[in-house]
Amino acid sequence: MATPTLDAFQVIADPSRRQILYLLTKDSYNISNLAENFEMSRPAVSKHIGILETAGFITIKSIGRERFCTLNQDGFTELRNWIDHFDEFWNIKLKNLDTILKGKKNSN
Amino acid sequence: MATPTLDAFQVIADPSRRQILYLLTKDSYNISNLAENFEMSRPAVSKHIGILETAGFITIKSIGRERFCTLNQDGFTELRNWIDHFDEFWNIKLKNLDTILKGKKNSN
DNA sequence: CATATAGATAACTTTGAAGTTACGAATATA
């Protein structure tokens, strides 16, 4: 891995990274503990962690030689806003449909 | 492009596909009209459309030799659910914090 | 009928994300 800087959408496109985020909703993990939950090597996990931290999805607290990971809400904001935009689209569509139906009723 | 079958997260990881989805919140487009909005070739857009349709993000209605694209809510559902799961995580965390603070007040 | 337009698909190339192993640095422990 070349530890690239990915946008929020690219970050969650990887199933392993989504799995890491899921694990972190259950508990805090250090890198080695995380790696135990995957087939891939520890360096691979380490790089995923780097990507997740850079994109603001997790926060890392170093204690001695260990690095403990916890979720960070920041990274999710862009995704939530994006989804919200489309939810708004559907809601407006529904509202327009409702208006049309009510108009029909009135003209009958 | 090898027109692969991608999961919902991989589908929206591509900026061009997100742009296509955005354009479709404004209007319905056929393939050529869409391609006019991008630097890439029409075949490239055509393949993105195939990916978006397969993943349930858009619906295509053929009229004559044209294929008109509109948004389809289905593809967004998985993403919405995923985001909601993490929102729930933050809410629980907030609630727990609230409980702790209230407990403190009571014991003071 | 001849030509133009809309689009799909095949074949190919390029690029970068994702993984690996090897190794070094820093911290903990016997």
Added chain:
DNA sequence: TATATTCGTAACTTCAAAGTTATCTATATG
């Protein structure tokens, strides 16, 4: 101090997504 543990990074390989051009089909139009 010697050893074990945790972790990051460099160097490398692999693979598939994303793009291209060329070509074909189908529909519309003069």
